[in-house]
Amino acid sequence: MKFRSRLVVNLKNLEYNHSQIKAMAPDSNILFMVKADGYGHGMIPIARFAVTELGIKEFGCATISEALKLREELNDLEFDIYVFSDIQLELFENADIYLKRRIIPVISNVSELEYILHTPEFKNFPICLKFNTGMNRLGLDPKETPHIANMIKTHGRTTVHHLISHYANASYPMETNERNIYQRSRFIDIKKYFTDAGITLERTSQSNSGAIEQKIGFKNSGDTHIRPGLMMYGPTSLHSEFSNLGHFQGKVVSRLETYIIRTFEVTAGTPIGYGSTICPHDGIVAVLAIGYGDGFSTRYGGAHLHHKGFTGVITGRVNMDMIQVLFPIEARDHILAHEIFTIWGEQDGDLLKFSEETKTIPYELFCSLLPRIPRVYRLD
Numbered sequence: 134m135k136f137r138s139r140l141v142v143n144l145k146n147l148e149y150n151h152s153q154i155k156a157m158a159p160d161s162n163i164l165f166m167v168k169a170d171g172y173g174h175g176m177i178p179i180a181r182f183a184v185t186e187l188g189i190k191e192f193g194c195a196t197i198s199e200a201l202k203l204r205e206e207l208n209d210l211e212f213d214i215y216v217f218s219d220i221q222l223e224l225f226e227n228a229d230i231y232l233k234r235r236i237i238p239v240i241s242n243v244s245e246l247e248y249i250l251h252t253p254e255f256k257n258f259p260i261c262l263k264f265n266t267g268m269n270r271l272g273l274d275p276k277e278t279p280h281i282a283n284m285i286k287t288h289g290r291t292t293v294h295h296l297i298s299h300y301a302n303a304s305y306p307m308e309t310n311e312r313n314i315y316q317r318s319r320f321i322d323i324k325k326y327f328t329d330a331g332i333t334l335e336r337t338s339q340s341n342s343g344a345i346e347q348k349i350g351f352k353n354s355g356d357t358h359i360r361p362g363l364m365m366y367g368p369t370s371l372h373s374e375f376s377n378l379g380h381f382q383g384k385v386v387s388r389l390e391t392y393i394i395r396t397f398e399v400t401a402g403t404p405i406g407y408g409s410t411i412c413p414h415d416g417i418v419a420v421l422a423i424g425y426g427d428g429f430s431t432r433y434g435g436a437h438l439h440h441k442g443f444t445g446v447i448t449g450r451v452n453m454d455m456i457q458v459l460f461p462i463e464a465r466d467h468i469l470a471h472e473i474f475t476i477w478g479e480q481d482g483d484l485l486k487f488s489e490e491t492k493t494i495p496y497e498l499f500c501s502l503l504p505r506i507p508r509v510y511r512l513d
């Protein structure tokens with residue numbers, strides 16, 4: 134049996150992206166975001182490679198179950214795991230998971246902090262705090278900094294393991310965007326307050342991909358860590374109008390491949406597929422083995438795909454298992470059944486063009502792919 138559609142993940146490109154980031158931020162440690170199944174690339178193989186080949190020792194998940202999977206499936210390796218959003222500290226059984234599996238919940242409200250400080254089992258457990266410096270999603274209120282610092286000291290603690298904040302607008306200019314300036318300065322104030330209060334901040338971080346790409350945010354901030362997600366997987370996270378501000382030329386780690394099930398010629402006016410969409414011109418239709426059952430959304434209809442130098446259009450409704458791509462008639466002798474067809478390649482441009490055209494974001498394109506698409510790993 135040959136493959137239908139697959140995501141070919143080239144781990145050498147992950148290595149390349151990592152080396153680019155290290156060159157940009159030589160003094161920063163990397164906390165690598167591998168949530169949402171490694172941004173759709175397969176969290177376990179990605180994290181294993183990151184630990185064993187890249188020396189990364191800290192990972193970010195969104196949920197406790199992601200973190201548990203990471204710990205259980207890579208229990209032969211040493212690394213730290215943070216759970217960022219869905220920490221569910223209110224559930225008794227989760228406390229046990231955090232304690233016994235060495236998973237660090239990122240605390241973003243005072244009641245969670247109270248729980249950690251008051252529960253004897255957590256007496257020596259690392260405290261990781263996330264402040265809302267202006268994203269207005271999760272996070273401790275900076276106005277409560279004195280109260281929080283006081284709580285920590287009252288319980289005889291003198292260190293915070295990791296103090297975190299997160300930029301809302303890192304895809305926009307770091308130097309001039311008001312929200313970015315505001316968030317950066319708030320974080321500096323919070324760090325200063327803790328330090329002045331005699332609390333040691335062992336680790337601090339605020340920068341995600343957009344900030345790292347602009348090389349602003351971690352330089353001179355004194356932060357020990359950066360937290361790249363998307364850029365590790367290759368694409369820029371900068372908005373296209375600000376791409377000139379980026380210093381990062383990543384390689385997209387994945388190639389989404391499918392194959393041509395069959396081709397047939399059509400004349401202008403021929404109705405094809407569900408809903409009988411009318412072909413606007415004579416052409417050749419390639420039926421590809423990918424559809425919304427693979428995570429290839431119906432919203433991708435009308436987008437352009439390329440094969441052997443020809444450009445086709447996804448024509449008619451995206452089906453559960455197939456799409457129809459209409460090519461110009463000149464492609465007749467070139468677009469052949471059974472050929473492998475690349476939806477997005479390793480070239481950044483293809484993925485970004487496709488995401489712009491389909492009004493998605495690269496994050497979403499990656500994360501949308503369903504389990505029916507096998508992930509295949511290469512080192513070329």
Ligand SMILES: Cc1ncc(COP(=O)(O)O)c(C=O)c1O
Pocket residue numbers: 166193217299340341342343360361362363364370
């Ligand atoms: C707390 C936190 N840090 C870092 C990241 C990484 O962001 P990016 O993928 O834009 O680098 C995320 C992603 O959403 C996040 O939630």
